[in-house]
Amino acid sequence: MSSFFVKKIGKSGLLILVALFLVAPASSGQAAEKIVTIGAPLPLTGPLSPEGQKQVQGYDLWAEAANKAGGVKVGNERYQVKIVYNDYQSNTPRAVQLAEKLITEDKVNFLFSPFGSGATKAASGVSEKYGVPTIAATASSEEVYNQGYKYLFGTFTPNPTLTEPLSDIVKEKVPNVKKVAILARNDLFPLAIAQCMDASAKKRGFNVVFFEKYAIGTMDHASALTQIRGAQPEWIFATGYINDLIFIRKQMGDLKVSAPVVTMIAGPAYKEFVDAAGPLAENVTSASWWHPAVRYKGQDVFKSTENYNKMFQAKYGFIPDYAQASASSVGAIFQLAIEKAGTLDRKKVRDTLASMDVLTFWGQVRFGSNGQIDSLKPPVFQIQKGTQVVIYPPEIAQAKLQVGVK
Amino acid sequence: MLYLQVLVNGLVLGGLYTCIAVGFSLVWGVLNIINILHGTFVVIGSYAAYFAYLKLGIHPFLSIPIAAAILFVLAYLFQSGVINKVVAAPVLTTLTLTFGLDLFLNNLLIIAFKADYRKVTLKNPLGVLDLAGITIPVDKLAAMVLALLLTGLLFWVLNASRTGRAIVAVRMDREAAALMGVKVRKIYALTFAIGAVMAGAAGSLISLIYPISPLNSFMFLGKAFIICVLGGLGSVSGAMVGGLALGVLESFGALAFGPEHAVTLSFIILILFLLFRPMGIMGKRGYD
Numbered sequence: 071m072s073s074f075f076v077k078k079i080g081k082s083g084l085l086i087l088v089a090l091f092l093v094a095p096a097s098s099g100q101a102a103e104k105i106v107t108i109g110a111p112l113p114l115t116g117p118l119s120p121e122g123q124k125q126v127q128g129y130d131l132w133a134e135a136a137n138k139a140g141g142v143k144v145g146n147e148r149y150q151v152k153i154v155y156n157d158y159q160s161n162t163p164r165a166v167q168l169a170e171k172l173i174t175e176d177k178v179n180f181l182f183s184p185f186g187s188g189a190t191k192a193a194s195g196v197s198e199k200y201g202v203p204t205i206a207a208t209a210s211s212e213e214v215y216n217q218g219y220k221y222l223f224g225t226f227t228p229n230p231t232l233t234e235p236l237s238d239i240v241k242e243k244v245p246n247v248k249k250v251a252i253l254a255r256n257d258l259f260p261l262a263i264a265q266c267m268d269a270s271a272k273k274r275g276f277n278v279v280f281f282e283k284y285a286i287g288t289m290d291h292a293s294a295l296t297q298i299r300g301a302q303p304e305w306i307f308a309t310g311y312i313n314d315l316i317f318i319r320k321q322m323g324d325l326k327v328s329a330p331v332v333t334m335i336a337g338p339a340y341k342e343f344v345d346a347a348g349p350l351a352e353n354v355t356s357a358s359w360w361h362p363a364v365r366y367k368g369q370d371v372f373k374s375t376e377n378y379n380k381m382f383q384a385k386y387g388f389i390p391d392y393a394q395a396s397a398s399s400v401g402a403i404f405q406l407a408i409e410k411a412g413t414l415d416r417k418k419v420r421d422t423l424a425s426m427d428v429l430t431f432w433g434q435v436r437f438g439s440n441g442q443i444d445s446l447k448p449p450v451f452q453i454q455k456g457t458q459v460v461i462y463p464p465e466i467a468q469a470k471l472q473v474g475v476k
Numbered sequence: 477m478l479y480l481q482v483l484v485n486g487l488v489l490g491g492l493y494t495c496i497a498v499g500f501s502l503v504w505g506v507l508n509i510i511n512i513l514h515g516t517f518v519v520i521g522s523y524a525a526y527f528a529y530l531k532l533g534i535h536p537f538l539s540i541p542i543a544a545a546i547l548f549v550l551a552y553l554f555q556s557g558v559i560n561k562v563v564a565a566p567v568l569t570t571l572t573l574t575f576g577l578d579l580f581l582n583n584l585l586i587i588a589f590k591a592d593y594r595k596v597t598l599k600n601p602l603g604v605l606d607l608a609g610i611t612i613p614v615d616k617l618a619a620m621v622l623a624l625l626l627t628g629l630l631f632w633v634l635n636a637s638r639t640g641r642a643i644v645a646v647r648m649d650r651e652a653a654a655l656m657g658v659k660v661r662k663i664y665a666l667t668f669a670i671g672a673v674m675a676g677a678a679g680s681l682i683s684l685i686y687p688i689s690p691l692n693s694f695m696f697l698g699k700a701f702i703i704c705v706l707g708g709l710g711s712v713s714g715a716m717v718g719g720l721a722l723g724v725l726e727s728f729g730a731l732a733f734g735p736e737h738a739v740t741l742s743f744i745i746l747i748l749f750l751l752f753r754p755m756g757i758m759g760k761r762g763y764d
Binding site (some may be wrong): 117123289326 | 486690736
């Protein structure tokens, strides 16, 4: 068979074939070079791993959407997206090391921040040093952005943008609220948002009758909740991460602690909170930077919030929350910036990001002079009949605030 | 009234702490092994209860035997297959070994079940008892009663059965027990498995109360550690006294110094006990 084949096409033909084989990998190698890489140091294991996994889901969906649409357009060429994940094991110093490794060893073009305000702040010095544009998907505290850095951007608005509208709604809709009790996890974001709540409440003449912190890893909130019950507040505001808040809500039920308004941040935005807390989740209010019920028509690869939800659900089988959406949005924002700049040059992409003012599925994206987004109106929502429904802003509200949490 | 409620909160919490700690204390006392795997064993017990309820509709209180059986087999294999090879080595060696095994097992759990938090939510919740203004959640109360019953059962087994007496004998004097014909290695494996059974039972009981995730294992381990030092090592009564004491202390500590200092308080007490009464409240008296 093979000798027949050789005779038929002749020696010169064979040479051409060999030459073709030699050339083929080289040309496909050239095609493979057209890749834009983004480094993502994430807590894939350890206590923050549930959050880390959400980031992966969001980033992967963006990379898949961008590549399916032909890749990122840089000038007249198309680049495939590749995300390089590194696990920092929920250990912040390791996140800083890995950010540096991603830049110097893996030679990534751009960087996504590690998870949360603390680790983002820690790693931001590295990307600044090397001049690598970095977008943070999950950092809201202003301390992250007031360092005078030029290469750091973030898609979460400052914490008061959550507590201010919440306080306005309660003041307006539940006039009998006079006393507020605040129970906060002693941790960077949960404590910062509790302090913002304290300020927002006092500004509106509410009386903050209880403000206590609990330690990370607390296994019993009964004493604090017994004290709250004694103080008889009309509004209970608890902060922490999902595990804490499920547990606090359960113990509130156990000790018959109830109030007209119960707000928890950040947990009720996650489906897991509603699943785990069951009927106790009913009427709990919260606020986050995004909600699947918002409706924006964007210029990004996802085109609209509805389409984003659809694509996410098709890939993962459930509805996204703000953590996954924010991760996808930072990818989409990078893509818009690169395409507008028409180059992968870090300085030019940075300048494009700084001057960006564009509508995306995440909302209007415009970064303030400190790099933090200042164009977003975070929604307030409430769990009603087992689902999160938006109650603010009015243009996307799905329901009215229900009073009474038993 | 406030103080009475805080006391009740503390006692209910303490009952659960007892169940978490008693197996850990037994293994430490008899085998001289600080079993870092203990917290993960508790988590496995919780998962057994969670899936038994989700898939088969078995109430977590009734799935205790399932959790106990799974952990008995798992722990027996771990002990006879791996830990027994270094059981006579200094405590640091066994500590490091169980630490390594725990990393392995805990990460396996994360891969299998993810780090998401789950909770057993009963279709018909057990409700809340209201006794003259003192509120007691029935699930917690029942879990505490069952925890104390199981602890009592363990006490009875150690005192009244042949195997139990052999465990106590090994705890008191390994060489003498061996000379009396006790198969020490078998007793080691059995004790380790019984410790895990108690962890599994505790896991089942608390699945109704705490969110379930592999990440909680170190929290349980930390409590077990403090309780052993508080109550005294290796005795059922020590774990019970230590558990109840810690529950009440944490409750009143949170009231007096704020909840952020409740955990700090328990560790300060740990240090004070290590300095001034290292044998714990009950002392090191064994099981007689």
